[in-house]
Amino acid sequence: MRYDWDKLESFLTEILQKHAVPGAAICVSDDTGVLYSRGFGHRDADGRKPVTPETVFVVASMSKSITCMAAALLEHEGKLSFDDPVTKYLPSFRIPGTPQETVQVHHLANHTTGIPPLPTLSWSLAWNTASEPWNKQILEQYRAESKTRVEHVNDIIDFIAQDGELRVLGPPGKYMSYLNDGYALLSSIIDKAAGETLESYVDRRIFQPLGMDRSSFALNTVMAKGNITSLFIKDGDGVLRCSDNWDNAPPYRGCGWIKSTALDMNKYYMALAGRGIHEGSRVFPESCIERVIGRSFAETKKGTYCYGLSKRLFEDVAICEHSGGLTGVSSRGGFIRDGAYAVTLLTNLSGIDCSPLTNAAFNMRLGLPLEQSHMWAEEVWADKLEEPLIYTGVYSSRESRQEQIIISTNDSGKLICQGEKGSEPIVFCGGNVFISSGSGEVLPPGLVLQFHAYNGQCEMVSVGSRIYQKS
Numbered sequence: 159m160r161y162d163w164d165k166l167e168s169f170l171t172e173i174l175q176k177h178a179v180p181g182a183a184i185c186v187s188d189d190t191g192v193l194y195s196r197g198f199g200h201r202d203a204d205g206r207k208p209v210t211p212e213t214v215f216v217v218a219s220m221s222k223s224i225t226c227m228a229a230a231l232l233e234h235e236g237k238l239s240f241d242d243p244v245t246k247y248l249p250s251f252r253i254p255g256t257p258q259e260t261v262q263v264h265h266l267a268n269h270t271t272g273i274p275p276l277p278t279l280s281w282s283l284a285w286n287t288a289s290e291p292w293n294k295q296i297l298e299q300y301r302a303e304s305k306t307r308v309e310h311v312n313d314i315i316d317f318i319a320q321d322g323e324l325r326v327l328g329p330p331g332k333y334m335s336y337l338n339d340g341y342a343l344l345s346s347i348i349d350k351a352a353g354e355t356l357e358s359y360v361d362r363r364i365f366q367p368l369g370m371d372r373s374s375f376a377l378n379t380v381m382a383k384g385n386i387t388s389l390f391i392k393d394g395d396g397v398l399r400c401s402d403n404w405d406n407a408p409p410y411r412g413c414g415w416i417k418s419t420a421l422d423m424n425k426y427y428m429a430l431a432g433r434g435i436h437e438g439s440r441v442f443p444e445s446c447i448e449r450v451i452g453r454s455f456a457e458t459k460k461g462t463y464c465y466g467l468s469k470r471l472f473e474d475v476a477i478c479e480h481s482g483g484l485t486g487v488s489s490r491g492g493f494i495r496d497g498a499y500a501v502t503l504l505t506n507l508s509g510i511d512c513s514p515l516t517n518a519a520f521n522m523r524l525g526l527p528l529e530q531s532h533m534w535a536e537e538v539w540a541d542k543l544e545e546p547l548i549y550t551g552v553y554s555s556r557e558s559r560q561e562q563i564i565i566s567t568n569d570s571g572k573l574i575c576q577g578e579k580g581s582e583p584i585v586f587c588g589g590n591v592f593i594s595s596g597s598g599e600v601l602p603p604g605l606v607l608q609f610h611a612y613n614g615q616c617e618m619v620s621v622g623s624r625i626y627q628k629s
Contacts, residue, residue, distance in 0.1 A: 218482025389486020
C-alpha cells in the first residue's frame with residue numbers, strides 16, 4: 159500500500175502548531191517495519207534541542223497495557239489469575255458494603271471495581287513531586303486538603319476502607335469508571351505474584367525481549383541515556399511553563415510511570431498486533447494477547463475497556479488504543495488488531511487531545527480522509543426529550559479536587575451544561591447518550607455524557623471514562 163507521508167506530516171504539523179505544542183514524536187509501523195517516524199519541535203526550554211523519534215517521554219497511562227501484559231504473562235506462568243480475589247494478594251483490601259471475595263484482579267484491570275473516582279492520586283502527586291514557583295500554591299492546596307500523603311499502596315487501601323464519603327457505584331463488574339488507584343493495587347499484586355518488582359519483571363519479560371532499550375520505569379535510567387524531553391504546561395494564566403520536575407506518586411507505578419520513545423512503544427504495539435510475534439520470533443504467548451484484548455471483550459463502535467487498552471470497531475476493523483496525560487505529557491498509541499499496523503504519538507505538553515493525530519494515521523491505513531471523525535455518538539434529532547428533568551442535577555467527581563457538572567434545562571426545554579464560564583447545550587444522541595456541543599466553554603468538544611437512568615431516576619453520569627455521582 160502506498161502512503162502519502164508528506165500529507166500526513168502537513169496534517170500533524172498544522173494541529174501541533176494550532177495547539178502550540180513545543181515538541182512531539184510519532185512512529186507508524188506495519189509488519190514490514192517502521193513506515194514513518196518523525197520528531198517535531200523541541201524538547202528544552204531554550205528551543206535548541208530537537209525532538210527525534212528516539213526522544214524519551216513519559217507515556218503516562220499508555221503504561222497500563224504493559225502492566226496488564228505483565229499480569230497476563232504471570233497468569234500463563236501459573237503465578238496469578240485475573241479471576242483471583244484481590245484479597246489473595248492484599249488481605250486488608252476491602253470496599254465498604256462489598257463482599258471481599260467478589261472483587262477480583264480483572265476488576266482492577268478494566269476499572270469495574272465499583273469504586274468512584276478518588277482524590278488519592280492528586281494527593282500523592284502533591285506530596286511527592288517537587289514544586290515550581292508557578293505551581294507551588296496549587297500543590298499546597300492539595301496537601302492541605304489531603305487526608306493522607308499516599309506514599310504506599312497501604313495508604314490507598316486504608317483510605318478506601320475508611321473513607322466516609324465513598325459511595326460505591328454498584329457491585330464489581332457492573333460499571334466501568336476509570337480508576338488509577340486500581341492500577342496501584344495491581345502493581346503491588348504483580349510484585350507479590352512475580353516474586354520480584356513489577357519494574358524488574360517488565361524489564362525482563364517485555365522490554366528486553368522486544369529490544370525496548372530506551373524504556374524504563376526509572377527516571378535515572380533514561381536520563382543516563384540522554385535525549386529526554388523537558389516538561390511543558392500552560393499555567394492558569396495560559397503562560398507556557400517548562401519544568402524538569404517529573405511527576406512522582408510512589409504507589410502508582412503501573413498506572414502511568416513508564417518512560418519510553420515513540421519507536422519503542424511501537425515495538426510493543428506491533429507485538430500485540432502480531433499476536434505475540436516480534437521480528438519473526440514469539441515473545442508473548444498468543445493466549446496472553448487473547449487474554450488482554452481478545453474476543454471475550456465486546457466489539458462495538460462505542461468501544462470496550464479491556465485489560466489496559468480500549469477496543470473499538472471503526473470501519474469494520476478493531477482498533478486497540480490508550481491515551482495518557484501527566485504534567486508535561488499528552489500521549490496516545492495503539493494498533494489495528496488484525497491489521498499489523500501500529501501508531502504512537504507522544505508530546506511534551508499537558509492537556510492535548512492526541513486522538514485526531516493518531517486517528518489520522520489510522521485513516522491513512524484505511525484509505526480515508528485524514529480528518530475523518532472517529533466519533534461513535536452522533537446527534538439524533540428530537541423535537542423534545544421525554545422527561546428531560548430526570549437528567550438535571552449536580553454531578554460530582556472527587557478525583558481532581560471537587561469537579562462538578564451542572565445539568566439543567568433552558569427556556570426551550572433543552573438540556574444544558576453549566577460551568578464557571580457560562581453554559582452550553584448538550585446534544586442528544588439517542589437513549590441516555592449526549593455529547594458536548596463543541597464550544598469548549600464548559601466541556602471539551604465532543605465529550606460523551608452517558609446518563610445511568612433507571613425507573614425514572616438518574617443518579618450517575620459517565621463523563622468520558624469517569625462516572626460522576628449526583629450530589
